[in-house]
Amino acid sequence: YMRGRLTLDKVNSAINEMAVYAEANMQLVAAPRKK
Structure with missing residues (x-):
């Protein structure tokens, strides 16, 4: 869960x-x- 969340945050910030x-x-x- 945290891993997917981290990726989502990275994508969103990008x-x-x-x-x-x-x-x-x-x-x-x-x-x-x-x-």
Whole structure:
């Protein structure tokens, strides 16, 4: 149980990091277009 839980947490944190990274990239790309 704990092992599966640990893997789930790792996957969740990885997805979360990717989402934050993607959002930051989107803002970086969108910022020049606004100007």
